[in-house]
Amino acid sequence: MIEVYLALGILVVILLIVLALSIYVVQQWEKGAVLRFGQIKEVVDPGLHFKVPAIDTVRKVDLRTQTIDLMGQSAITRDNISVGIDAVVFMKIEDAEKIITQIINYRDALSKYAQTAIRNIIGQYNLDDLLESREEIAIKLKEEIDRLAKDWGIDIARAGLQDISLPQDMKRAFAVQAEAERESRAILIKADAELSASTKLAEAAKNMFDPNAMQLRILATVDDISKDQSNTIVLALPLETLRSAGIQGVASISAIRPKFEQAP
Numbered sequence: 001m002i003e004v005y006l007a008l009g010i011l012v013v014i015l016l017i018v019l020a021l022s023i024y025v026v027q028q029w030e031k032g033a034v035l036r037f038g039q040i041k042e043v044v045d046p047g048l049h050f051k052v053p054a055i056d057t058v059r060k061v062d063l064r065t066q067t068i069d070l071m072g073q074s075a076i077t078r079d080n081i082s083v084g085i086d087a088v089v090f091m092k093i094e095d096a097e098k099i100i101t102q103i104i105n106y107r108d109a110l111s112k113y114a115q116t117a118i119r120n121i122i123g124q125y126n127l128d129d130l131l132e133s134r135e136e137i138a139i140k141l142k143e144e145i146d147r148l149a150k151d152w153g154i155d156i157a158r159a160g161l162q163d164i165s166l167p168q169d170m171k172r173a174f175a176v177q178a179e180a181e182r183e184s185r186a187i188l189i190k191a192d193a194e195l196s197a198s199t200k201l202a203e204a205a206k207n208m209f210d211p212n213a214m215q216l217r218i219l220a221t222v223d224d225i226s227k228d229q230s231n232t233i234v235l236a237l238p239l240e241t242l243r244s245a246g247i248q249g250v251a252s253i254s255a256i257r258p259k260f261e262q263a264p
Contacts, residue, residue, distance in 0.1 A: 021053035026060060031096040033059045043096050061096040065157060068111050075122035077130055084165030085122065087138075089114055089145060095153025103152045110149060114159075117144040127166075134161045 025048055026032040032044045035057045051058060070087040077083060091110065093099050103109055121140050125133060142159040149156050 018053055022050050024049055024051060024058050029064045030060045030062055033061065033096050033100050035059060040097055040100065059096075059100055061093055061099055063093055063096075065090055065092045066107070067091075068107060068114060070111070070114055070118060073115055073118055075119045077122060077125055077127050079126045081127045082167060083122065083127070083130070084163075085118055085161065086163040086165075087114070087118055087141065087159060087161050089141070089159045090157040091149065092155050092157055093153060094155045098151070098153030106152055106154060109152075110145065110154070113148055114141070114145050117141055120144075131164065134164070137161060 024032070026044055026046045028046045030046060032049065034041045034044060034049075034051060036052070036055060041056070049058075068089040068091065070085065070089065073085045073087065075083055075085055089110070093106075099106055118141055121137055121144065122130065125137070130137070138158070138160045141161075142156050145159065146156040
C-alpha cells in the first residue's frame with residue numbers, strides 16, 4: 001500500500017512539474033511567439049497560455065515604445081564645418097514575427113543605421129540652414145530610418161534633434177555676430193526715438209511763436225523751479241512778458257536801464 005501511495009505521489013509531482021512547464025503568461029505589453037522545432041507555430045496575445053514542454057519555445061516581444069539615443073554624433077556640414085549632434089529616435093515593434101525572424105539585434109542595427117543616416121542628412125545643409133531647420137532634419141531622419149525599420153516589423157514614431165554642438169571658434173563668431181546685431185537694433189531704436197522727439201520739438205517750436213504760449217511755458221518753468229525753497233532764483237524776463245503779467249514798475253525800469261548802459 002505504501003508503494004502505491006509513493007507511486008501516486010511521484011506521479012502527482014511529475015504532473016505538477018509538467019503543468020508548470022506547460023503554462024506561461026504573456027504580459028499586457030507583450031506578444032509571444034511559440035516556436036516548435038525551430039519554426040514559429042503561432043503568435044499569441046497577452047494572457048495565460050499552454051505549450052508542449054521540451055518541444056515548444058516561447059519568445060516574448062515587448063511592444064512598448066522604446067528610445068535609441070544618438071549622443072555625440074559627429075557630422076560635417078556642406079560648408080565643411082564639423083558639428084556634434086545629439087538626437088533621439090522613438091520606435092515601437094509592430095510585428096513580433098518579423099522582429100524574431102528578420103533581425104538579430106534590432107536596437108544595435110537601428111542605432112548604426114541612424115548614425116549613418118544623420119551624417120548623410122547633415123551633409124546636405126550649410127551651417128546656417130542647419131541651425132534653422134531642426135524640425136525638417138528630424139522629419140527626414142524619421143523617414144529615412146522608417147523605410148528600413150518597416151522590413152523588420154518596427155514603426156519609427158518620431159525622431160528629434162536634442163542639441164547641435166558647434167566648435168569653440170564658431171561659438172565665438174556667433175556671439176560676436178549676435179552682439180553686433182543687438183547693438184545695431186539699439187542704434188536703430190535710439191535713432192527712431194530721436195527722430196520722433198525732434199518732430200515733436202519742431203511742432204512745439206512752431207507753437208511757441210505765439211507770445212501767449214511762450215509766456216505760459218515760462219510761467220510753468222518758474223512754478224517748477226520755485227518748489228525747491230532752498231534755491232534763490234534770479235530770472236530775467238522780457239519786458240513784454242512782465243507787462244503781459246501786469247507787474248508794476250515796468251516803466252521806471254525801462255527808464256533807468258538806458259542810464260546804466262551809458263555809464264562809463
